Amino acid sequence: MEWDTAYRYQIATMAYAAGAAHYHRLPAMRGMFKELLVKLIGKMLRREVWGYWYLTSQSGIRLNPDLKELRKPWADPVCKENIMYSGHLLLMISLYTMLFADDRFDKDDSIVFDWNPMFWGMGPEKFSYTRRSLQQAIVNEMEREKWIGVCCEPNLVFIVCNQFPLLAMRYNDVTDGTKVFDEVLPKYQAAWTKKNGFVGDNGLFRLFYATGQDRTIDSNNIAHTVWAMAFMSWNHEFVKSLYPQTGHGYLQRKGDRLNLNSQTLANKIRELNQTEGADPESPATVERAKALVAGKPPSTLPYMSPTFGYIAQWLSEVENGDDLAALLRHADAYLRPRWEKGGLYYERNEQGWDTDGNFTYGEAYTGNAGIGYARLNVKEGQRKMWEKPWSKADVERRPWVDGVALESGIDCLRGVWDEDERAMVVSLRAWDGEKRIVNILMRGLPSATWGAYIDGELVRMVEVSPKDDTVTLNVEVSGEPVDVVLAEVGKHQQ
Numbered sequence: 001m002e003w004d005t006a007y008r009y010q011i012a013t014m015a016y017a018a019g020a021a022h023y024h025r026l027p028a029m030r031g032m033f034k035e036l037l038v039k040l041i042g043k044m045l046r047r048e049v050w051g052y053w054y055l056t057s058q059s060g061i062r063l064n065p066d067l068k069e070l071r072k073p074w075a076d077p078v079c080k081e082n083i084m085y086s087g088h089l090l091l092m093i094s095l096y097t098m099l100f101a102d103d104r105f106d107k108d109d110s111i112v113f114d115w116n117p118m119f120w121g122m123g124p125e126k127f128s129y130t131r132r133s134l135q136q137a138i139v140n141e142m143e144r145e146k147w148i149g150v151c152c153e154p155n156l157v158f159i160v161c162n163q164f165p166l167l168a169m170r171y172n173d174v175t176d177g178t179k180v181f182d183e184v185l186p187k188y189q190a191a192w193t194k195k196n197g198f199v200g201d202n203g204l205f206r207l208f209y210a211t212g213q214d215r216t217i218d219s220n221n222i223a224h225t226v227w228a229m230a231f232m233s234w235n236h237e238f239v240k241s242l243y244p245q246t247g248h249g250y251l252q253r254k255g256d257r258l259n260l261n262s263q264t265l266a267n268k269i270r271e272l273n274q275t276e277g278a279d280p281e282s283p284a285t286v287e288r289a290k291a292l293v294a295g296k297p298p299s300t301l302p303y304m305s306p307t308f309g310y311i312a313q314w315l316s317e318v319e320n321g322d323d324l325a326a327l328l329r330h331a332d333a334y335l336r337p338r339w340e341k342g343g344l345y346y347e348r349n350e351q352g353w354d355t356d357g358n359f360t361y362g363e364a365y366t367g368n369a370g371i372g373y374a375r376l377n378v379k380e381g382q383r384k385m386w387e388k389p390w391s392k393a394d395v396e397r398r399p400w401v402d403g404v405a406l407e408s409g410i411d412c413l414r415g416v417w418d419e420d421e422r423a424m425v426v427s428l429r430a431w432d433g434e435k436r437i438v439n440i441l442m443r444g445l446p447s448a449t450w451g452a453y454i455d456g457e458l459v460r461m462v463e464v465s466p467k468d469d470t471v472t473l474n475v476e477v478s479g480e481p482v483d484v485v486l487a488e489v490g491k492h493q494q
Helices: 007-025 030-044 083-100 131-144 160-176 180-194 223-231 233-246 263-276 283-293 307-318 322-334 364-376 381-387 392-397
Strands: 111-115 125-129 156-158 208-210 215-217 251-254 257-260 337-340 343-346 400-402 410-418 423-430 436-443 448-454 457-464 471-477 482-488
Touching (some): 007 030, 007 083, 007 364, 030 083, 030 400, 083 131, 083 160, 125 131, 131 180, 156 160, 160 180, 160 223, 160 233, 223 233, 233 307, 257 322, 263 283, 307 381, 322 364, 343 364, 423 436, 423 471, 448 471, 457 471, 471 482
Antiparallel strands (some): 111 125, 156 208, 208 215, 251 257, 337 343, 400 436, 423 482
């Protein structure tokens, strides 16, 4: 619960993957993704996800070396600091609100934290928020810290964790007709400019700002740099400009794969490049660096970070071409891909690298969420969503599909409404190959006569009126894809 692989990061990344898949790939499948996002938000609100904060709120000398005694703890995980949880929760809820034009998280007691340990404490406590009050708590914290950002752990403001609430503010401005993001961003940028900017001399994003010591700490690991870059949509051109050199030393091409080098080896390669002009892509440079770091531990961190997953997310956003494909080929060759109930994940493995230097480490964040996100995102996917969020009018005027849920054993291969052709197109199959009947509801249709086709064969003609804008189809689905098309008569041949 204390590291980058904690539940909160896995669950949030699953939500971002689902949001990107809905927005970019399956925009008509509202019912399927809405239910999925609701369940993920529900998991995010479970006490085992956020209950770590009670102890963390006391701080410690690792976070603040000037601390003389522990602070008095508090259980509310979003009222102060803890942007590493509250920022993700706000983005999950704001993404949900934007994608589905649903105000459920604007209602009283829609976001509730029940603090109710069984064997200690002075009785249960309940902390209640809405989407707007949660955002306001975060904005208040940014102001308290002079706009440099909100602390993750006490005393430490990480660049990466503050990108998620910034995205959320943009979505909420579109939903609410406000300009919170436009007001916050210039102050945030100015605060970091006073600290000499986001990037250190080594070309990586600064790791954090220590508020008590008024000091920025540079990073010596690529992990948080690429994680931040994957979600810094408001600063996309800057992120793109850094792409060519960011992976130097860390990413090594091996045939048609991209391998991940250790932090120790990568930094030695970067050092040779910076001090001697050595080519970081050259095998000779890599071999020389290996000799120089032989016998040293692979990392200075107490635990291995989910760096591979972060890199996959970054590549999916900024490059999403040959480099991402090469990284995913490495994952499929060395990170133990597994399929379970129609879902792909990558198995745990405690070994960092094999004897040939191939990265093999498998942890929960990368295996459960990071690689999945990278496969579902599209190039500049977060930037496109940030630039053109769906408005309530966008959502409400678009016909959509209901009745298809992931737990029904169905894979959805296609789900789009074509406004020009006045047609809904859905492609389905059963992941286990077993035959089953799916009750598909196509909702929000314009008044017209519609022809329903299954695998190209006309099966029904349906009249849709303002009083009943839904067409229901019972479709047999098996292991082979089945195509379901609902087309307006008059635009198409009957």
